[in-house]
Amino acid sequence: MSFEEQYDTHFDEIFRYIFYMTASKELAEDLTQETFMRFYRSDFRGESSVRTYVHQIARRIVYDHFRRKKLIQWLPFTQKHEQVTTALEDVLIIKEEHEQLYNALQQLKLSYKDVLIYRKLEGYSIQQTAHILGWSETKVSNTQRSAMKQLQLLLGGMQDEA
Template identity: 65%
Template sequence: MSFEEQYTQHFQAIYRYIFYMTGSKELAEDLTQETFLRVYNRGELHTEIAYIRTIARHLVYDHYRKKALIQWLPFTKQHEQQTTALPDLLIAKEELRELMKAMQQLKLSHKEVLIYRKIEGYSIEETARLLGWRTTKVVNTQRSAMKALQRILGGMYDDVE
């Protein structure tokens, strides 16, 4: 597989992952490009997305370390329930925006597990392999992350597998 094919095949997944981790389109674009630049500069073609995700993950963590944001991010706005009769699409968009704000307040490990498990739909075993963790750590981190999200959003805690 050529680099161009690899880039085309994996770009969207890597961009989405970085966007969910950072909450910034511009930063996600920059770090996605940096990810593929590093893959290209290594001169090795890796068809496994896990390899490329590892590079992306390290770049995101490096970004937060450099910015000294590895701790909890500041809470900027309380979650508000929609009470107006907006069309379903607008309500869903607002709920997604609130969820993204809440996700930015989670620890990186919590955010990462929720992205893999709840947003991208990976199994516990796949998530453990991607993160280099044991499955029990994935389960425990997911439970803690869901509870933290519940506290932030003030909503119901629902951790259905």
């Protein structure tokens, strides 16, 4: 596939991932563009799927952004002035009841957030998530379980059957 086809195929997925991680539409747009610029300039050798490779680039860019801005904190993950409550509706047209879940997600530590975005929001398998994150399948499973417990606490003890 050409670069343009790869861009069209993966843009929405990468944008959503970055948006969930950053809680900023504008920042997500910028970092998504940076992701595809790095992909275009990269020497992709086909050792993994393009999807996995682009996600790994996006993940590194998001982590680098937070390191550069010195924003990484365990709880809360974002500062109050950075939290976006209505941008999710504007960008993803999600119903109002998802706002509480989205805000709780922003309070999780980075590894929990990564796993929940890939597993629950994007619907990746444990194997796919492990490959993207460079973790073992056991670590993905254990992190997901811990993340779900923490998310339930943040949501006031709501149960998740998924």
